[in-house]
Amino acid sequence: MTDHPLVRPHAQVHFGVFFQGVNHTTIWSDPESGSQTDFASFERVVRTAERGLFDAFFLGEGLRLRESRGRLHDLDVVGRPDAVTQLAALAAVTERIGLVATQNTTYNDPADLARRLQSLDVLSGGRAAWNVVTTDNAWTGANFRRGGYLDHAERYERAAAVLRTARAIWDAFPDAGDDVSRVEVAGSALRTPADVAIDPTTPRSPQGHPVIFQAGDSPAGRDFAAAHADVIFSAHGSVLDDALAFAADVRRRVVAAGRPEDDLKIFPGTSIIVGDTPADAEEKARWVRSQQVTPATALSIVGNVWGEDLSGYDPDGPLPAHDPVVEELGGERGSATTGARTREIAQKWRAISEAEGLSIRQLVIRNSGERGFVGTPSTVAEELTRWVRTGAVDGFNITPWIVPSGLDDIVDRVVPELQERGAYRTAYEGTTLREHVGLREPLTRRAAAADVEAPAA
Numbered sequence: 001m002t003d004h005p006l007v008r009p010h011a012q013v014h015f016g017v018f019f020q021g022v023n024h025t026t027i028w029s030d031p032e033s034g035s036q037t038d039f040a041s042f043e044r045v046v047r048t049a050e051r052g053l054f055d056a057f058f059l060g061e062g063l064r065l066r067e068s069r070g071r072l073h074d075l076d077v078v079g080r081p082d083a084v085t086q087l088a089a090l091a092a093v094t095e096r097i098g099l100v101a102t103q104n105t106t107y108n109d110p111a112d113l114a115r116r117l118q119s120l121d122v123l124s125g126g127r128a129a130w131n132v133v134t135t136d137n138a139w140t141g142a143n144f145r146r147g148g149y150l151d152h153a154e155r156y157e158r159a160a161a162v163l164r165t166a167r168a169i170w171d172a173f174p175d176a177g178d179d180v181s182r183v184e185v186a187g188s189a190l191r192t193p194a195d196v197a198i199d200p201t202t203p204r205s206p207q208g209h210p211v212i213f214q215a216g217d218s219p220a221g222r223d224f225a226a227a228h229a230d231v232i233f234s235a236h237g238s239v240l241d242d243a244l245a246f247a248a249d250v251r252r253r254v255v256a257a258g259r260p261e262d263d264l265k266i267f268p269g270t271s272i273i274v275g276d277t278p279a280d281a282e283e284k285a286r287w288v289r290s291q292q293v294t295p296a297t298a299l300s301i302v303g304n305v306w307g308e309d310l311s312g313y314d315p316d317g318p319l320p321a322h323d324p325v326v327e328e329l330g331g332e333r334g335s336a337t338t339g340a341r342t343r344e345i346a347q348k349w350r351a352i353s354e355a356e357g358l359s360i361r362q363l364v365i366r367n368s369g370e371r372g373f374v375g376t377p378s379t380v381a382e383e384l385t386r387w388v389r390t391g392a393v394d395g396f397n398i399t400p401w402i403v404p405s406g407l408d409d410i411v412d413r414v415v416p417e418l419q420e421r422g423a424y425r426t427a428y429e430g431t432t433l434r435e436h437v438g439l440r441e442p443l444t445r446r447a448a449a450a451d452v453e454a455p456a457a
């Protein structure tokens with residue numbers, strides 16, 4: 001392990017919790033697993049996180065159900081309630097914790113999004129955030145009025161226009177007695193047929209605007225976050241050198257966008273498994289992995305690449321000897337690697353399997369890779385503190401390994417270890433999410449106060 005200097009020797013660890021509701025990143029088929037859609041599960045997790053003084057409770061978004069060769073993919077949880085609706089209900093059973101809704105900019109209307117997110121912010125007393133995503137497959141687009149799809153660059157251009165419009169709407173809400181201030185947007189910026197003139201409808205909350213998160217890892221995605229977001233939700237939460245390289249890259253982009261380099265907070269997704277001894281923790285982590293990637297799940301994932309039903313294959317045997325029967329991974333499978341060349345993937349997987357002697361299932365377990373943090377509460381606390389103090393991250397967005405009880409260990413055992421080290425709050429100091437995360441004023445309001453231009457889109 002490389003030794004990295006502790007450039008932020010007093011930095012504090014921050015936590016969010018990512019209630020995924022899909023994927024094989026949580027054990028959903030175990031008898032101990034609760035429902036992934038009942039309100040009681042969400043409530044239990046959010047209350048645990050608030051007891052653990054977390055900054056935020058985070059919900060993703062899937063606007064179309066995943067399919068496998070034309071059939072509903074039923075090997076992980078399917079279907080999630082809308083995040084803003086869900087968080088509005090959770091606002092009523094919590095007092096301090098931030099509430100982050102993933103909402104798509106490719107299909108939503110900015111006036112509608114601005115109104116719904118600002119409503120959540122007002123109703124929760126300034127605890128709302130919007131995780132801006134563009135969504136990466138045409139297959140989702142088919143569900144929407146706009147239909148069709150925008151290419152990668154256009155999606156980020158529209159995302160910038162949608163976010164700029166939402167912020168302008170929030171800023172334009174008049175104080176009592178002021179003239180109505182209308183937000184005019186060219187249809188061309190939003191890729192819609194007509195220009196719009198939007199009257200703001202919702203007052204500002206104690207934190208001014210909802211906090212802005214962003215999730216998207218390409219250079220364009222990172223630039224978008226660097227120019228516009230308060231927090232970047234990344235997938236770089238398992239290997240310290242990788243996280244440090246990511247942090248250096250996004251901070252360069254933040255400075256290039258004209259902002260102080262600490263203006264964008266970095267919260268990677270990760271998981272935490274603790275045990276009484278290092279060996280216990282390792283054993284539990286192995287068991288969790290094997291429960292997440294069941295034999296059927298492994299065969300389905302490999303079958304998606306090969307483009308055929310491999311359920312007759314032995315998951316503990318080798319990969320198919322023949323080449324994939326499709327050229328490209330299809331969007332209809334809901335895969336993040338839509339369009340990838342299947343033969344290239346197959347060749348790479350074969351090389352790894354042969355070099356490391358892996359069966360189909362072992363390979364899928366290896367590929368679904370993010371190991372996260374595994375150890376005793378004390379060693380995990382030590383590692384998390386090190387990550388924050390080397391400047392690799394500002395906090396972690398934790399996916400509980402099982403819902404709804406997977407956060408209990410972290411709150412009851414890891415948080416006290418962090419507090420003993422002076423690396424974690426012992427009470428909420430503020431009431432808003434902006435205060436919990438340690439953010440400055442919203443970007444556009446800062447620019448207005450200083451009478452300077454906001455960073456360009």
Ligand SMILES: Cc1cc2nc3c(=O)[nH]c(=O)nc-3n(C[C@H](O)[C@H](O)[C@H](O)COP(=O)(O)O)c2cc1C
Pocket residue numbers: 059060061062063102104132133134135136215216217218219220221222233234235269
């Ligand atoms: C950590 C992470 C989490 C994401 N979560 C979601 C999500 O919940 N819903 C969604 O539609 N897209 C999600 N995305 C996908 C983004 O919307 C985006 O479409 C995708 O990453 C492609 O953009 P990129 O090429 O900039 O990475 C996520 C991306 C990342 C990196």
